[in-house]
Amino acid sequence: MMKHTYDMGLIGNCAFLGLIGTDTAVRWLCWPRFDSSFVFGALLDEEKGGEYSIRPATEGGFQSRQYYLTNTNVLATEITTAEGSYRVTDFAPRFSQYERYYKPLMFIRKVEPLDGTPRIKVACRPVADYGRQQLSRRRSSNHIAFLGMEEEIRLTTNIPLTYVLDEEAFVLNETKYLVLTYGAPLEAPLESTVEQFLRSTVEYWRKWVKSTSISNFHQEAVIRSALALKVHQYEDTGAIIAASTTSLPEAPGSTRNWDYRYCWMRDTFYTLTAFNNIGHFEELERYFHYIANISSSIQGKYQPLYGISGASQLVEEELPLAGYLGNQPVRIGNDAYTHVQNDVYGQVLVALLPLYVDSRFVNPEQRNPEKLVYEALRLIEATMDQPDAGLWEFRNLAQRHCYTYLFHWAGSHAARKMAQALGNADMEALANRLNEAATERIEQCFSEEREAYTNAIGSPHLDASTIQLIMMCYLDPASERAARHLVALEKELKTPEGLFYRYRHADDFGTPETTFLICSFWFVEALACVGRVQEAIDEFEQLLTYSNHLGLLSEDVDAKTGSQWGNFPQAYSHVGLVNAAYRIAKKLDRPNFV
Template identity: 80%
Template sequence: MRAEPLLPTAPALKHTYELGLIGNCAFLALIGTDTAVRWLCWPRFDSSFVFGSLLDTRKGGEYSVRPANGTVLGSRQYYLENTNVLCTEVETADGCYRVTDFAPRFAQYDRYYKPLMFIRKLEPLTGAPRVHVSCDPVGEYGRKTLSRRRSSNHIAYLGLEEEIRLTTNIPLTYVLEGEDFALNEPKYLVLTYGAPLEAPLESTAERFLGSTVDYWRTWVKSMSIGDFHQDQVIRSALALKMHQYEDTGAIIAATTTSLPEAPGSTRNWDYRYCWMRDTYYILTAFNNIGHFEEMDRYFHYIANISTKIKDKYQPLYGISGSSELTEQELDLEGYLGNQPVRIGNDAYTHVQNDVYGQVLVALLPLYVDRRFVNPERTNSETLIYEALNLIQATMDIPDAGLWEFRHLAQYHCYTYLFHWAGSHAARKVARALGNAEMEALATKLNEEAARRIEQCYNPELGAYTNAIGSPHLDASTLQLILMGYLDSSSERARTHLAALEKELKTPEGLFYRYRHADDFGTPETTFLICSFWYVEALAVVGRTDDAIREFEKLTAYTNHLGLLSEDVDAKTGSQWGNFPQAYSHVGLMNAAYRIAKKLDRPNFV
């Protein structure tokens, strides 16, 4: 019998998040290319979803504008230029229609108006499309079904702490009974939590739309950026801005929870919190684009936490500064069936000692940047002393490290790097305050941290390993170059970077965090911010052409709107992990800034 020829293996499909993000620094929502709201948490970033089909198609509720016959011939999704106003155009056999989605944000009465209000504008573009509008919010992560009450011009959804209200000029009967209708003129849907819309519908929605567009475009105009991949830097900055919970100043890691780092990996975490480890990088990003207001708010969030902590800092806190983030697993399908679905994050219980240096580096501008006035530097000596004392107390204590290993404690190079950087920052503060005693303590700790970093150096590899006595390389040690511990022109910086390239870089230019096994096995996907750290390091050591080439490779891993995930599968280019990942956008912004400075183009401001 003749054997059948082997069929060629089909290439793995590329997975991307076909979702657009809207927000106003009070809430965030993710909207699919079919107009369905896949994710919306109210009243806070870390609240239960009211629409969450991203994690459960049965329990997640629905809010969509679909063709009457259910058949979509094509769709196109885009942002109005230099805004966070999202447009989705849907083509059907009957015609084409557009849904414009936005969260109002603009200046009013010397403050920013940022209500828990989600506005959708429906308008026909061609033909005579018939559409079907569904609005079915849920509570308590899908465990609670809300009751509905019809009023004169709105539908109230009851059962949560406050009322959700849908105000619309679409006949309520069509929405309540699921009837389709001809879309032959603009229609408006205004969904609110708590305070309802009590103003004319059409004119108010149009006024809010115009004011929101103006706000975002003015915000973009005030950015100080070069012309290197300017469009992507703008989109990343707009995405990062939306992740700041303006009420407290906290910046969350990502919009979502429990999107897997790789399919079937069970690495499904809740990222709707503020990680102290990323403070330095976020503030650097805002400083690089010249945005002082966001820095100011985030400083106050960090300073508020600093004043109430005495014994130790946690790796992460809630957006209100809450310290207890108990992890739970929910009875939900999970994204594409990936379980578990988690809320809360037990990483708050971990020992992660780099946070003290992170806080000192973050707070440094409060004491040396003259844009901050004296009242913002109150209690300064106490704050600095407490952080320095915590560095001193933890110098000989192993920790979970940057990547938050759950069952492994080591003396991590990255932790000692931030002991070094934090004490260096404290020394500057001490000089600004004229405090010789503080300066002496900071100098002593700085020298001790440097001694520990050197214990991580492996002469056979010509590189620094991830921890004292460890043979493993780790992308976090790229920060030895970026933070200035290693002289960028030195042979040691060159060989260290070369060793990391050899061990952690993929042919596609992506970077793994590490390649050794952890609590969940060997990592399957690359971590996008590490790839951008690599680009930064190339720029810092003078390999500018390499940095540009690798940066441009990374821009291929955005979705259709320029939004970045946490992780990327190097083999398929697939996006995985929570989305959008604020820190991936931070990485892009900082890498672009380093390259633009190296290019030193005349129009760089």
């Protein structure tokens, strides 16, 4: 079987995201929000997904080279044919203006001839309602309006409109510009505005990268991961989504095709850690406020995930689309929001801890700072012995998971620090009691025979989530128990290629076929923690080979072929890379620039 990779680049400005193929076609772009219908969705259906491409008009093949402008989210795709070559520069404008960030729903494409007399053909056919609605077109003097959505989509260009409307080939003998907008159109000079926006956007990203605090350990990979992670934050609310796509299968034919355009509470701690590790305060604070807003409006329990607006109803629906490479079903929404996943209470407490103990933050709940903490602690207390779906969201299996108890332990530990900061002795006593109860239950997961912690009380199975026992210092990383636990996990879940399965036992959909990339990065972190630093470096460098041509990571990897699967790019795989690189760099204790 050939190696499958996602041959696409990511662009975005924290208001929308897009994926551009190496043939210049926009494979995926949702407007007006991350979780809206696609306006270009050929990724899931070539016929119903519309098209936006700037392809060579010549018969026969062409060569493509795709790359980012250094330290930016500005993407360039160079196409070479027998007739000549040209470059398409794609970006979503983002820069500071009037003391705010300018991040419009505007997708800009600059097309330049490089050599010879290339002939190109431009197609622009957006769709609505996941391909169920075709948009009507209205031609004006210098733009084409696409009508039928809540607001107008407009293409403003200096390419003759006839060529675009008829999708006719023409010779590219000068630089052309295409500005696609949703809602507010571009009402300014085309060429000079695009060039100014391009310069300002490049400058913004390079300044953002300069403000990151990272070591020189695989700096390029960490920078690309940080840039990818940044554009997965929906800045309007602060939410960070798991991935920009839906229904890319975890393995071909597996039916494990999920919508990941939502914010998972279970990943909060790791994501905040990543931003903290690269020294980015602004993103941290926005995400804190998103979590705090959800925390102030919950009704009796937290859900495993929420919409980017904090919406709680994420009803799953199957769409009549062909699916990625024919993989069905295509789903929008995610029924995991109905699951019982009790680690979320501890996740929230660990996530909110800096609001109470870090003086740089202004607490959003100043009037009643104890309320959120007490609420989460009481939910931990109420669910202490309640089986749940666990981190991996088993749909038809409830257990008393070790990972859930680890976050009960970590959450109550964080609450104790908050209580001390607030001078609240009652809260501290409750946190201590819950911490002891969680410890007792974690220890019930220990198997003397296997010298390791199993995935749940009374279960014989091992699970990659228990790597966190070491990383979160429940187990002393220098202890014999930590070393043996890691060896047992390695023996059962690690592939010869250094990849890690979440688990190897059957679930609702059979036995997992592909490895979960963030678990592989957790393993790297754990190796560094227990002092196996050179092994951690070797494993980390092997994991870098599973990125695509731009350094972007998927959710899952097929160990045998090295193929990328699952939703893409996966924010949490990039979180894993950032955190693993940070952990190794700390162990190496190298100066930033040697």
